[in-house]
Amino acid sequence: MGSENVKLVSWELSPVGRRVEWVLKLKGVDYEYVEEDIFNKTNLLLQLNPVHNKVPVLLHHHKPIAESLIILQYIDQTWNQYPLFPQHPYQVALARFWGTVADKLAKTSYDAMCRSGDEQEKKVNEAVEIMDKLEEEIMGKKFFGGEKIGYVDIAFGWIPWWLPVWEEVGSMQIVDPLKHPAISAWTTNFLTHTVIKDNLPPRDKLLLYAHGRKREFSSALSG
Amino acid sequence: MGSENVKLVSWELSPVGRRVEWVLKLKGVDYEYVEEDIFNKTNLLLQLNPVHNKVPVLLHHHKPIAESLIILQYIDQTWNQYPLFPQHPYQVALARFWGTVADKLAKTSYDAMCRSGDEQEKKVNEAVEIMDKLEEEIMGKKFFGGEKIGYVDIAFGWIPWWLPVWEEVGSMQIVDPLKHPAISAWTTNFLTHTVIKDNLPPRDKLLLYAHGRKREFSSALSG
Known part of the structure; x- marks a missing residue:
């Protein structure tokens, strides 16, 4: 235990931080978890990720790596299991291509939640258009990775748990079970996987945080 | 010649398209170049990159790969020289981390060019802050890759040739030779490399295009 010398600096509600946790657990790599207060960023974080000051940061033998998708690739290269x-x-x-799509789609969906009216509609349409492509990609498969969870599943791991919260807070719909039955089925497959279902943030906290962000965004616009 | 069965679909003025050309030439991989009219996108492009419809797309044995940084990684894995x-x-x-920084910094700098007033100032400050980090990173080295051009140099390859055009069109300064002497020295090292200097788009065309984009952006705002 702890012999791997792996430390993860993250934040409980971060979907990109969870990507790293899921992968460490899937691979059975022991790690120390350090919760970062993202509202009051520590000097540690500023020092570890001076370019973006963002979680997650993985420390392996005290050397920091930032950006969740890059961390996943490093972990995969370092631990072969x-x-x-x-x-x-x-x-x-x-797979790498779909990883970049996952990040862009997350940003578009989150932006849609924060906005309203025509601006929101535009973002929702953009997101739905990508979701339609994703539906074709997952059709007929249990996971994007085939029979087991792989890099692309992890990258889109915010869809099953975070997106419904954003949809609720934004009063919008991006995944439509009738139009996206394959994504809906994948969502269930993903969420019922042991490693995933035991490593999700509480839904009430996600809701509270998302409502707060939407309010902040609206008042910044009107202020 | 042509036995590699490599085709590059790109656009003459695209900085991300040039990344792929530079790397193919550095590795001595033969390829067929297909110029795409980005103002009148062909069915070929829509079919090759249905998610983003963007150049560059690399075709290897007729199989398409999109996103320049992902293409570079594929090329590096496929041709070892x-x-x-x-x-x-x-x-x-x-290196992968700096690649993502290169893309974000390019977007911020380009957005700064299109904007004016306070909005421009904010974007310029953001870009300069990242440029300051980059200055620390390149200090004391000929290239980011050490003695020769590597992935990070290619990723930032828009700085020496495209950025001065954007600075001119936006009447702004992001690289300051006094504050960023190491970046300025790297710029010269990069531009004088045979493969790079023989594979740059004409500066007058870049200027014309950038002026057009800035005008479009301003009229979209006031329209």
């Missing part, structure tokens, strides 16, 4: 990527370089490139 | 990344996984993670 439970590989996250397919074998062939072309399949690897496609 | 002239490796773009350092050996150690930790150094690889750092």
Whole structure:
């Protein structure tokens, strides 16, 4: 225990921080968890990630790595058990591509939640258009990674748990079970996986935080 | 010639498209170049990159890969000559991290060019803050990759040639030779490399395009 010398600096409600936790657990890598107060960022974080000052940061033998998707790739290269990527370089490139889509789609969906009226509608339409492509991609598969959770599943891991909260707070719909039955089925597959269901933040805290962010955003606009 | 079965769909003035060309040339990989009319996107592009419809797209044995930084990683994995990344996984993670910074900084700088007044000032300050970090990173080195051009140099390859155009069109300064002497020295090292200097778009075309984009952006705001 602890012999791996791995420390994760993250924040309880962060969907990108959870990506790293899920992967460490899937691979069975022991790590120390350090909760960061993102409203009162510590000197530690500013020192570890001076360019963006964002969680998560992984420390391996005291050396920091930032950006969740890059951390996942580092972990996969360092601990070989439970590989996250397919074998062939072309399949690897496609997985990386969907990883960038996951980040852009998360940003668009979150922005949609914060906005209202025409601006919101525009963002929702953008998000739905990408969701339609994702529906084609997952159709007929249990996970994006095939029979088991892989890099792309982890990257889109915010859809099953965070997105319904954002949809509720923004009074909007991005995943439609009738239009996106395959994504809806994947959502269930993902959430019922032991490692995932035991490592999710409390829904009430997510709701509280999201409501707060939407209020802040509206008052910044009107203020 | 052409036996590699590599095709690059790109656009002459695209800084991210040039990344791929530079790397193919550094590695000596033969390829066919297909110029895409980005103002009149072809069905080919929509079919190759249905999620974002953006250049560049690399086709290897007719299979498409999108997103320039992902294409670079695929090329590096597929053709081993002239490796773009350092050996150690930790150094690889750092290189990938700077790659994401390169994309964000490019977006911030380009957005700054399009804007004016306080909005522009905010974007310029954001960009300068990242440029200050980059100055520390390159200090004392010929290239980010050490003695030769590597992944990080290619990722920031828009700084030496595109950024001065954006600065001129936006009447702003992001790289300051007095504050950023190491970046300025790197700019010269980069631009005088044979592969780079022979593969740059004409400056007058870049200027014309950038002026057009700034005008469009201003009229969209006032319209």
